[in-house]
Amino acid sequence: MMVFLAIWLVIMTALLVSGYLKGKKALKIFPPLSEVSILYQEKRASGYSTKSRKSKIGGAQNSLEVIVTKNELWIRPRFILFAFVANDLTHRFHWAQVKSISLKNNKQVIVTYQDGNHTLVDIHLQLKNAHRFLEATEKSQKLAG
Numbered sequence: 001m002m003v004f005l006a007i008w009l010v011i012m013t014a015l016l017v018s019g020y021l022k023g024k025k026a027l028k029i030f031p032p033l034s035e036v037s038i039l040y041q042e043k044r045a046s047g048y049s050t051k052s053r054k055s056k057i058g059g060a061q062n063s064l065e066v067i068v069t070k071n072e073l074w075i076r077p078r079f080i081l082f083a084f085v086a087n088d089l090t091h092r093f094h095w096a097q098v099k100s101i102s103l104k105n106n107k108q109v110i111v112t113y114q115d116g117n118h119t120l121v122d123i124h125l126q127l128k129n130a131h132r133f134l135e136a137t138e139k140s141q142k143l144a145g
Helices: 002-029 053-057 080-085 130-144
Strands: 038-049 060-069 072-077 091-094 098-104 108-114 120-126
Touching: 038 130, 060 130, 072 130, 091 108, 098 130, 108 130
Parallel strands: none
Antiparallel strands: 038 060, 038 120, 060 072, 072 091, 098 108, 108 120
């Protein structure tokens, strides 16, 4: 019994360390918040991506951070361990990549972007203040040119 427990503990520790390191690597694309001008930020958003069947099913509930800066749209997990399993929910978009942003049911925002294979993908976001998000994205797109 003790051998099983020790093996289980080693495996779980290895998985946690691996997840932490992969998550840290995935989040390196984002600069520190102190270095950017934030127009909108929501720390407890929910959402899912339509990129694959897995990403449609495996969304995030109240664990996404959505940020609009002067030049970009960021979508990322709030917790570092979720960053490597976030099912297409870790993005730093320049506005040229975003093809459209639409509002559905006053709280759900659909961000359509073009991935590396030139395929259009939707990310559905549940936001507490979708209208403020839309205002910030319009302002950011104007500032970015």
